[in-house]
Amino acid sequence: MTALAAVADERVDLQALYAESSIGETLDQLDRELVGLVPVKTRIREIAALLLVERARRSVGLEAEPPPLHMSFTGNPGTGKTTVARRMAEILHRLGYIRRNHVVSVTRDDLVGQYIGHTAPKTKDVLKKAMGGVLFIDEAYYLYRPENERDYGQEAIEILLQVMEDNRDDLVVILAGYKDRMDTFFKSNPGMASRIAHHIDFPDYAADELFRIAELMVATMNYRFDAEAMMALRDYIVRRMEQPRFANARSIRNALDRARLRQANRLFAERGQLLDRTALQTITAADIRASRVFSP
Amino acid sequence: MHLTQGQFSFLPDLTDAEIKKQIEYALAQDWAVAIEFTDDPHPRNTYWSMWGTPMFDLKDPAGILMEVKACRAAQGDKYVKVLAFDSHRGFESLRMSFLVNRPKNEPGFELLRSEGPGRKVQYALRSYATGKPAGSRYG
Numbered sequence: 001m002t003a004l005a006a007v008a009d010e011r012v013d014l015q016a017l018y019a020e021s022s023i024g025e026t027l028d029q030l031d032r033e034l035v036g037l038v039p040v041k042t043r044i045r046e047i048a049a050l051l052l053v054e055r056a057r058r059s060v061g062l063e064a065e066p067p068p069l070h071m072s073f074t075g076n077p078g079t080g081k082t083t084v085a086r087r088m089a090e091i092l093h094r095l096g097y098i099r100r101n102h103v104v105s106v107t108r109d110d111l112v113g114q115y116i117g118h119t120a121p122k123t124k125d126v127l128k129k130a131m132g133g134v135l136f137i138d139e140a141y142y143l144y145r146p147e148n149e150r151d152y153g154q155e156a157i158e159i160l161l162q163v164m165e166d167n168r169d170d171l172v173v174i175l176a177g178y179k180d181r182m183d184t185f186f187k188s189n190p191g192m193a194s195r196i197a198h199h200i201d202f203p204d205y206a207a208d209e210l211f212r213i214a215e216l217m218v219a220t221m222n223y224r225f226d227a228e229a230m231m232a233l234r235d236y237i238v239r240r241m242e243q244p245r246f247a248n249a250r251s252i253r254n255a256l257d258r259a260r261l262r263q264a265n266r267l268f269a270e271r272g273q274l275l276d277r278t279a280l281q282t283i284t285a286a287d288i289r290a291s292r293v294f295s296p
Numbered sequence: 297m298h299l300t301q302g303q304f305s306f307l308p309d310l311t312d313a314e315i316k317k318q319i320e321y322a323l324a325q326d327w328a329v330a331i332e333f334t335d336d337p338h339p340r341n342t343y344w345s346m347w348g349t350p351m352f353d354l355k356d357p358a359g360i361l362m363e364v365k366a367c368r369a370a371q372g373d374k375y376v377k378v379l380a381f382d383s384h385r386g387f388e389s390l391r392m393s394f395l396v397n398r399p400k401n402e403p404g405f406e407l408l409r410s411e412g413p414g415r416k417v418q419y420a421l422r423s424y425a426t427g428k429p430a431g432s433r434y435g
Contacts, residue, residue, distance in 0.1 A: 102355065
């Protein structure tokens, strides 16, 4: 009775727990470094709150099974699925849900073998390597090939399911891929769909979000745009979005890489004069406007 | 006869949770953990069979514990030990070694005496288990 009363009296300071886990810092960093992605960030905040409350509950003796946190990230190419998966490991690690801050990133090739009896050890090796952290399976739908009934992918899926169930507190599995194909994948593997608690959809970026992403990217590469280049880039993004094979942030990264190439070529062509720091740093409008996107 | 060998030999057999903690320590020291098994319990038997290669690439005890369990399931009636190898210069040798599995019946050891010239007696230890061929030594 007295013990019960003592437990009832105990107060938990969520704010203190929050500060102690330094999770706020990670979430802020997420806000700063990832542009847009509002639904994703909301879900991450919800998960963080859940884990924090779970920790508070445990501290007063309210034990419960740890919540399963296997996730599926769906979205078009270049919407930040891999980046968020890496952040997820950090967040879950800070909240004490996983033991170490590591992500093992794999695709079908790393899990599925080439002959009978090859798949199980291969999948298990990957799973063992990922233990204690996050296993990120990119383009997970390739694991399941309905057109070939002898495909070994099914075997990998079964082992995966078993470990997801048995080693729930050792491993977080994140599946990622394009929305429509993931939907078919889950439809044909109901066991997988039911073991994944969080389905997070990554929306496409709007033009101004892409522009902010570009700004962040050049800043990390120690480049800068001059004022005209910024105009040109805005122009570029709008045009590029209408073209086929547009891959959101990845297209922007590629465009910047090509702009760097042109900048280097321009500087090289004008060699003979001394370059200062600004010249080496600046990407001008000409570097961007030379893109094939602007050719009629 | 309860065979004692390696670290923690004066303690009761380690539980899985305790084994996990020991492995965690070894990994934290940057040692590579391996699993070996044998059916010859003689203390001078250094030729144990390897259960797979040493797990240089694993960073978390859960994965190694999975292997320990797999080895126990396949070699349940043999002795299984966990080793930790320190590759740092100056050590380059085993730093840890402890039993994690033993057969149900351990018949123990026989003391052999052989009398030589001048009534000189030589002693030898022989496990009762090794009297039988490999594969049928226990149970």
